[in-house]
Amino acid sequence: MSTGDPVDKDPLYLDYAATTPVDPAVVQAMAGCLTLEGDFGNAASATHVFGRRAAARVETARLQVATLIGAEPDEVTFTSGATESNNLVLLGLARSNADRGRHLITTRIEHKAVLDPCKRLEKEGFVVTYLTPDRVGRIDPDAVRAALRPDTVLVSIMYVNNEIGVMQDIGAIGALCRARGVAFHTDAAQGAGKVPLNLRTLPVDFLSFTAHKIYGPKGVGALYVRRGSRPLLQPVAFGGGQERGMRPGTLPTHQIVGFGLACEIAGERLDADQARLMGLRDRLWNGLAALGGTHLNGEGAPRVPGILNVSFEGVEGESLVTGLPGLAVATGSACNSASGEPSYVLRALGRDTQLAQSSLRFSVGRFTTESDVDFALEAVRDAVARLRAMSPAGLDAWGAGALGVGGSSAATGAAGASEGPTLIKGEAGGPGQEAWVRFHLAVDGGIVKDARFQAYGCPHTMQVASWLTRQLPGRTREQGIPGTPAGWAEALSVPVEKLGRLLVVEDALQACLGRWPRGA
Numbered sequence: 001m002s003t004g005d006p007v008d009k010d011p012l013y014l015d016y017a018a019t020t021p022v023d024p025a026v027v028q029a030m031a032g033c034l035t036l037e038g039d040f041g042n043a044a045s046a047t048h049v050f051g052r053r054a055a056a057r058v059e060t061a062r063l064q065v066a067t068l069i070g071a072e073p074d075e076v077t078f079t080s081g082a083t084e085s086n087n088l089v090l091l092g093l094a095r096s097n098a099d100r101g102r103h104l105i106t107t108r109i110e111h112k113a114v115l116d117p118c119k120r121l122e123k124e125g126f127v128v129t130y131l132t133p134d135r136v137g138r139i140d141p142d143a144v145r146a147a148l149r150p151d152t153v154l155v156s157i158m159y160v161n162n163e164i165g166v167m168q169d170i171g172a173i174g175a176l177c178r179a180r181g182v183a184f185h186t187d188a189a190q191g192a193g194k195v196p197l198n199l200r201t202l203p204v205d206f207l208s209f210t211a212h213k214i215y216g217p218k219g220v221g222a223l224y225v226r227r228g229s230r231p232l233l234q235p236v237a238f239g240g241g242q243e244r245g246m247r248p249g250t251l252p253t254h255q256i257v258g259f260g261l262a263c264e265i266a267g268e269r270l271d272a273d274q275a276r277l278m279g280l281r282d283r284l285w286n287g288l289a290a291l292g293g294t295h296l297n298g299e300g301a302p303r304v305p306g307i308l309n310v311s312f313e314g315v316e317g318e319s320l321v322t323g324l325p326g327l328a329v330a331t332g333s334a335c336n337s338a339s340g341e342p343s344y345v346l347r348a349l350g351r352d353t354q355l356a357q358s359s360l361r362f363s364v365g366r367f368t369t370e371s372d373v374d375f376a377l378e379a380v381r382d383a384v385a386r387l388r389a390m391s392p393a394g395l396d397a398w399g400a401g402a403l404g405v406g407g408s409s410a411a412t413g414a415a416g417a418s419e420g421p422t423l424i425k426g427e428a429g430g431p432g433q434e435a436w437v438r439f440h441l442a443v444d445g446g447i448v449k450d451a452r453f454q455a456y457g458c459p460h461t462m463q464v465a466s467w468l469t470r471q472l473p474g475r476t477r478e479q480g481i482p483g484t485p486a487g488w489a490e491a492l493s494v495p496v497e498k499l500g501r502l503l504v505v506e507d508a509l510q511a512c513l514g515r516w517p518r519g520a
């Protein structure tokens with residue numbers, strides 16, 4: 001890529017749930033709306049042909065977008081994407097109905113583009129109920145029913161979860177909301193254009209989606225507003241009155257035209273793409289399941305074809321991603337998130353912190369082939385085998401095999417002085433902290449014979465712990481810890497601002513040394 005090294009190849013893209021490349025036909029259509037020869041006009045300029053042409057292009061696109069979801073064109077409001085659509089409906093509806101009620105219902109596994117506006121509303125005095133899914137990620141419609149209150153004004157539950165691909169029963173949830181006269185919104189950014197969606201029959205009042213998850217450009221999306229539900233909403237921005245004043249601002253013709261064509265193509269290909277992607281996803285899962293110690297997140301629940309989320313026992317997600325330079329995938333590990341927390345979605349499913357950390361999300365798409373899947377499988381197989389061999393389970397085998405120790409634990413041989421090796425464990429960090437590290441040392445005759453580690457945390461933590469396991473063999477108890485965190489940081493070019501992260505590594509090693517029995 002940018003390294004200038006001619007042999008550097010881009011990794012294989014398996015992150016279609018994060019965003020998709022734009023379809024070449026869409027690029028072409030967009031390019032036709034930019035230059036003087038094209039339809040570059042301002043759709044609001046009704047006085048001349050440039051404006052009228054742009055307006056016609058926008059209305060064609062509106063029809064294409066509406067058709068994909070079974071809506072009427074005047075039910076589509078263009079926005080900058082699903083984040084804005086979610087904000088518009090959550091803030092716009094809650095604020096304009098505050099005199100009727102100040103309670104909303106959503107789930108713990110929503111995208112941040114729903115959770116953060118909810119947090120904002122809580123600051124403004126609204127009350128939000130966050131429903132917890134079951135172990136496979138499904139929200140029970142009965143739990144929604146039970147959470148409804150006389151002052152509930154909106155229920156917002158996503159159609160398809162972006163991390164695990166699990167689909168919610170929005171038909172049943174929408175129906176019970178309707179029966180109680182409560183508005184229902186769904187974030188369908190991962191559903192629209194990927195699975196069938198027909199708003200003529202689905203009891204949904206508001207629906208958010210976006211172009212860049214379906215081979216359209218970034219920066220454009222839509223909010224579907226059912227005709228009868230329009231009065232419930234007030235705008236969050238004010239300006240030139242475009243989009244019936246609900247979302248003012250000059251319409252980005254090229255973005256909207258690209259979105260429209262992307263929707264049309266997605267609709268045409270939907271059935272064939274679904275079947276193909278499901279085949280690829282299942283091929284990938286069958287291969288991963290054969291590795292053993294793998295858990296399919298969302299197993300048994302209805303899921304979209306393109307997303308596969310897997311937790312790997314005995315390896316840490318961040319080191320797995322680092323160990324897979326040939327694949328572009330997402331992980332649930334803490335480092336991957338701005339918050340420094342492991343995936344809140346997997347935690348909400350009841351996965352412990354460690355399994356949540358050790359997860360990878362593979363998402364396949366229009367340009368993924370069967371041989372891509374096989375390539376990915378081989379890469380993951382190698383990386384998992386390598387990382388598991390480095391893990392303490394391998395050390396136990398080493399101790400038992402090479403030195404004749406069976407089923408050893410912390411204090412084996414401590415009483416009998418130098419009769420065989422002693423395995424020592426020491427750890428630091430853990431729940432509620434950024435990282436957790438445990439060292440395992442095999443000591444014999446007063447020196448470290450072998451060292452292994454287990455950890456979760458940021459790549460720097462992993463890198464330093466791994467490096468230390470190579471420095472430790474041959475050292476005595478009295479020599480103590482090899483160097484200092486500052487020295488490790490320098491040796492491994494860890495940025496100074498990350499130095500604090502290494503303290504947990506030092507603490508874990510200190511704990512180990514503290515448990516090294518005299519004479520072992």
Ligand SMILES: *Cc1c(COP(=O)(O)O)cnc(C)c1O
Binds near residue numbers: 081158162187209
């Ligand atoms: C991608 C995504 C969003 C955000 O969409 P943008 O168009 O990038 O703002 C919101 N919700 C879900 C479920 C998503 O997957």
